[in-house]
Amino acid sequence: MISVVILTLNEEGNLPRCLASLSQCDDIVVLDSGSTDRTADIAREHGARVFTNRFENFAQQRNFAHEKIPFRHPWLLHLDADEQMTPELWGECCEIAQKDLGPPGGTASATRRPPPDSPAIYDGYYVAPRMIFRGRWIPHCTDYPSYQARLVHAARFRFIQVGHGQREAPGLRIGTLRASYLHDLSAAPEPHWLAKHRRYAAGEVATHLAQRRSAPPPRLRDLLSRDRLTRRRTLQRFAFHLPFRPQLRFVYQYILRRGFLDGLPGLRYCRLLMHYERFIVEALREAKAKR
Structure with a gap:
């Protein structure tokens, strides 16, 4: 199994759909930036653990999760509130986690690297989102597949800030997954x-x-x-x-x-x-x- 962390700020409108797509996950963490709506309540109603940290940028917030939150599993998937898991991606992520040779039931403190002949030889994996706009997948004008590092080994992986987003720190070993997650570009007005x-x-x-x-x-x-x-x-x-x-x-x-x-x-x-x-x-x- 894998853990999932969701970054939020006043996402009461989007969060229920995101959480509903994670029904198979036994460790959902919502890292909130100080919401004033029902975001935290909705997260707890769905069984998620809620942590709060002041948002500086995406890289800082994701690295905070890696360093300060005790996840139940070494492998961690990053999602945003306007994104949803797919069955195909869940299956592929679990396959990666099961092949990893880190300590079973581990936390983010597990730092042992798998041997070179192991299928899980990476610190993280790129995943391509399927961008949905007004109810339709728009692959051409969103340059699909446009990859982002989303499935990571929390103890081994760090982000750096680039522009308004983030990318993997230099020197990390990154694989690529076949499956995608969904990103609703028209979730907000x-x-x-x-x-x-x-x-x-x-x-x-x-x-x-x-x-x-x-x-x-x-x-x-x-x-x-x-x-x-x-x-x-x-x-x-x-x-x-x-x-x-x-x-x-x-x-x-x-x-x-x-x-x-x-x-x-x-x-x-x-x-x-x-x-x-x-x-x-x-x-x-x-x-x-x-x-």
């Missing part, structure tokens, strides 16, 4: 989505400016890398130097990535992505004006 992504844009700009000071410039050859994540992250860095960024994002997602095949939900989502790119342009302009 559109004004809420826009406000959240305006905050995300500020984080992306802060990361970009920090990379310009400390990291080597992106390399054109990395756009042709065989590694999908390398290509994606390199493209994101080059995008800061492009004119007409919102319009180019729409052309890329809707036409080049064939987002038009995702129907009307795909069109609406690509238009939202244009707004997000405009927020980034505005945040970058404001940051440069302050320098």
Whole structure:
């Protein structure tokens, strides 16, 4: 079996669906950032344990879970409240956990690595979400599969903050799972989505400016890398130097990535992505004006 941790802040509308998808899990932890609605009550009603920690960024919050929360199992799946487990992913995660040679019934203190011939030779696994918008899976305009590190060995795995999100710390061994989880992009009203992504844009700009000071410039050859994540992250860095960024994002997602095949939900989502790119342009302009 595996443990599951869910990050929350005022998620009373989304959390019940997430928890309902975890009916087979015997260790659900909700790590809350100070909700003022019924989020904590709903979690406890579903048998989850609730912990509270002030949110600084996603990497800090997830690392807090690894370091401070006593999970019942060494392997931990990270979910957000607007995401849901699938039977296929649950089965694959349990298979990984059963093959791991860590102490049975362990906690996050188990640090023993499996031998090289073990199937569980990784510190964590990438999982690709299936993005749902207005009730429809929109794989083309969300670049499916777009992988994130979600199934991790809590004692061995750490995150670092990148933009508004997080990625695995350098030097970790990461595998890839076949199954996906569900992420409902339209779980919140559109004004809420826009406000959240305006905050995300500020984080992306802060990361970009920090990379310009400390990291080597992106390399054109990395756009042709065989590694999908390398290509994606390199493209994101080059995008800061492009004119007409919102319009180019729409052309890329809707036409080049064939987002038009995702129907009307795909069109609406690509238009939202244009707004997000405009927020980034505005945040970058404001940051440069302050320098």
